[in-house]
Amino acid sequence: MSAPQETQGTQILDRTVGILRSVSYGGDAGARLSDIAADCNLPAPTVRRILKRLVELGMLAQDAETRRYFVGTFLSELSERTPHYGNVFEPYMPFVDEVHAGCGDTIYLLAQSGHDCYCACRKEASYAIRMGTLQAGQRLPLGIGAGSVAAMADLPDDDIEFIIRDNIMRYRRYGDDFPDRLRRMIEDTRRDGFCFSPSPVTPEVYGLGVLLPRVGTAPRLGISVATVRSRLEGDARRMRLELIERAIERHLSSDNSSH
Secondary structure, three states: OOHHHHHHHHHHHHHHHHHHHHHHHOHHHOEOHHHHHHHHOOOHHHHHHHHHHHHHOOOEEEOOOOOOEEEOHHHHHHHOOOHHHHHOOHHHHHHHHHHHHHHOOEEEEEEEEOOEEEEEEEEOOOOOOOOOOOOOOOEEEOOOOHHHHHHHOOOOHHHHHHHHHHOHHHHHHHOOOHHHHHHHHHHHHHHHOOEEEEOOOOOOEEEEEEEOOOOOOOOOEEEEEEEEHHHHOHHHHHHHHHHHHHHHHHHOOHHHHOO
């Protein structure tokens, strides 16, 4: 294969994967053609043509009434052939349970998945105030959410800039200045050892994010503690950081995770 052909083949593959990823963001509500085209920074006719073929192959499905796109049955079949991937988060569940029991706030376990953040687990707050809308199994661009920022801060600078360029259209949904805000959050996270920031999705909610040790074949992971700002100030923040540190030592240290 010649170099131009190889480049063209790679571009087609990148576009197709980007479209699949964009459709997955729609979740149960589905994804509109216009949103997919904006996510991928591609002309709508190009996206429509690829979507049509993916529907024909069973990788996507389209609702006849709403015209929205959903993940298809073939991708579900493929996921069932990857049992080991589903188990990589299991060692983290006792850790998540302990942190949730100790603080009572909403807890997210957030995993890096390419240039995305995948919500591997959500534990709802024990009090009445609902914190955010992100549910287990959903995806956001990497860097959305304090735990996601904590995971992203662990990457080399070149990788971070590549991800920001690739996600630029999606980041702009959170404000034109979000890429610069994200860079500042990453700097602060590296300096402090944790991320403390308002949610770009639900502004009245604040998050406390910490990078977690990697256990086995798990991807890069962060924990987010989400609540109102007053519950994350001063001694309350220190208490939660100490709680996370103790839970890491108890459940995710190298000695314990090998058992």
